[in-house]
Amino acid sequence: MKRLLVVVDFQKDFVGGFCTPERADEVDGCIADKIRAYRDNGDKIIFILDTRETAYLNMQDSHVRPMPHTLDGIGNGLYGQVAELRTDIDEVYFKASFGSSDLFVRLMKAQKVAASMGVLPFVSIEVAGLSATRCLLSNVVIARTACPEVPVIVDARCTVARDEDSMRKALDILAELRVDVLNAD
Template sequence: MNRLLVVVDMQNDFINGALGTKEAELIVGNVVNKIKEYQRNGDSIIFTQDTHFDNYLETNEGKKLPVKHCIKNTDGWEISKEIQKICNLKDHKVYEKVTFGSSELAKDLADGVYNEYSEIELIGICTDICVISNTLLMKTFLPEKLITVDAACCAGITPQSHKQALEVMKMCHIDVME
């Protein structure tokens, strides 16, 4: 079985920084263990990284969410140190993205880059924004693949919106492990 793990936006600003939550802090250990599992099995891992710039507050997103976060090359933009301790990011594809879903990932999906995988699993932050967006991109371009989200490795803006996003994904034929 050829599996792919997509780790979505496990960045400091979403864990304990500008937009951090206690729920996000609580999943870091689960995410680390999931990455280790994939490493042990020799499966592939890719990452997304929310990436904004100094003009963030002038963007459409910044006007609706006026909290500067994940500004490129800041500590908040960095992927969690706990993950970096077990995973050399230079060995993996990292998609920097300026919005919820990664347009570069979508292009790679359209070009068949990930067609070889029989299973794709997504984990990360925020369940209700970036995880759901990238999961639905995967489902759009790879409708016949088994696509799974591990709820124990995800956190949303609130516990309620996390649960709502999981329900929406289930309705879109995403397998949700709870």
């Protein structure tokens, strides 16, 4: 049985662009180290990419953030070392909201097959990326919902929020969801 690493929204517009939370570029090395470790162990890696259409200004999210972002082919590419480490064997899902419905479907299928054999689909599901308060948190909830008996892990060194107060609140919520939060201090 393998572990699963889900990397959420570690993209140009969210790290090096105008949507940047505090210290977003500082987690690049931590996420890259996780990817290397998972790959060296033969584990599974999924990338979730926030990807908007050019009609972004007509979407609900545009009222909160009126600047188009993560447009397909423009700002939605992976960032930094993380971008260099993605390979063709990794699954990539695109989303236009906080949580990935494709991730949910993928995990539900894995859960169903594993349950039919009396095992868990993964040893653990670790979620890393941006932002701890929205997209990372939403995809953690998806993982917990689709695979309720699989331990879900978030390493606090591999995610950030818009500020320290928001980060603390996100980590508290993750702990309440019975997520194994590592390195929170």
